[in-house]
Amino acid sequence: MSKLKKYSGKAFSVFLLLVGAAIMLGPFIWTISTSIQGPGKAYQLPPEFFKPPFHFENYLRVWQEGNFAGYTFNSVIVTALSIIGVVLADSFAGYGFAKYDTKFSNILFLVALATMYIPSTILAVPQYTMWTKVGALDTYIPLVLPKFLGSIGGIFLMRQSFKALPNQFYEAATLDGLHPIGIFFRIYLPLVKPMLATLAIQTFIGTWNETFAPLIYLTDREKYTLSVGLLYLRQNYSENLELLMSASMLTMLPLFVVYLFAQKYFMNGLVSSGVKG
Template identity: 40%
Template sequence: MKKKFKWFSYLLIAISSLVMVLPFLTAVFNSLKSFQQYTKVPPDWLPNPVQWSNYPDVLQMSNFGQFTWNSIIVSVLSIIGAVLSSSMIAYAFARLDFPFRNSLFAIVLGTMMIPPVVTIIPQFIIFKQLGMLDTLTPLWILEWVGQPFGIFLMRQAFLNIPKDYEEAAKLDGCNPFQTFWKIFMPMAKPHLATLAIFTFMTKWNEILAPSIFLTSKENFTLPMGVLSLAGQWYGNEQYMIAAALMSLVPILIVFLFAEKYFVRGANSSGIK
């Protein structure tokens, strides 16, 4: 009975995996077709012949490199800002005593319930008065003043670190900032990696803010740039699929390099 249940579990996992992978494989195959093959009815599953030239054509027919570079700038600055600001604020909420600490933290959590579309207009007005419209600054500057999800994540990480480490640091003469930087930050590497990956994925795929704050094509991020080429590639929609798949490569690379941190615990890494 146990053996049958085991094989049934494997079969269910295989079917579920196939259902999730099938749309991605379809996109890969469509990106390697000509326009005639792409629009053929009934459709052919496999491209014949395979048009590998679709990917070089995307680079030659668009500002794909500039769009990618803009996304890299926004993502890297956002990650640095989110990791530094969120961890510092979270450390204060987790380890420092000050008036209305719990009330302020509840307010921070409350901001997570506000949809981005509600705040986008006030942000637009503020950035317009500051002269930051049509620049990349509005896309990353807000991460430097604290991210509610990041604050919550890092606060939970710092609360799980035994107080013995903090007391030992005080005996060695560390002030609160030194304790935060030299003791708590290294022990929270798995959570920092998680925050960095979530921030990267959010900023890399963001489309709402760039569509509001950016107007010049040379400042477009990658998702915005790919969408702007839809009209240019009318009649060659397979290029859109190729460009979309190329935009996924950085996300896969970042996830593969940071995956090991997901399986580590904050305490175990600190003790090691």
């Protein structure tokens, strides 16, 4: 009897998961189907799914006429620079917090943790006036430069990883005559590679999807990143759902690909950010 109950419980779970999976996947299937439809086909009844003729040229139109080639290039530049900045700066500061236990670093860390609670939208107002004053509007500087100085979320992750490594390495390396900077780059940094990968991926997703900062800082359409480009397309082609869907697919594709190849690093970040720590 209890065995039967157990199996019925499992069966119910699987049923629930299948219904849920259909709800999760449905929108994607609809998006793909719409993205290769002819103009106006999205607004007709009954709706059609994957009915030829297919208009793969929608993707080409968005890529060329819609300048998604340019937006993709811009997003790649901004994202690549951000990843380099975050990985360098956050591991630098994370190492400082983990290995040099001074009064200064302790106070700084507490202050930094307190600032985590301030919503970024709110800080954007004074930060924007600051960038206006130094004439950095319509450049990638406000999007990228702050990442080269570190931010507390990533620093916290890196601090945890460096803390887990023994201090004896440091002492031994010093005895062997290695410089403190050399100790960081040649001994400790290579040991936290998995966490660096996690940080890089988190930064990739965050920057690729970022809308608010590019929206307020960039005015020249040639400089737009993908998400702002999507917004612009929405303003000008709001009736052409098939183009909007091709553009959305183009924007999402790199995220699918990265997820497919780097799955384990996604979970790594989730677990170490304190799910159970």
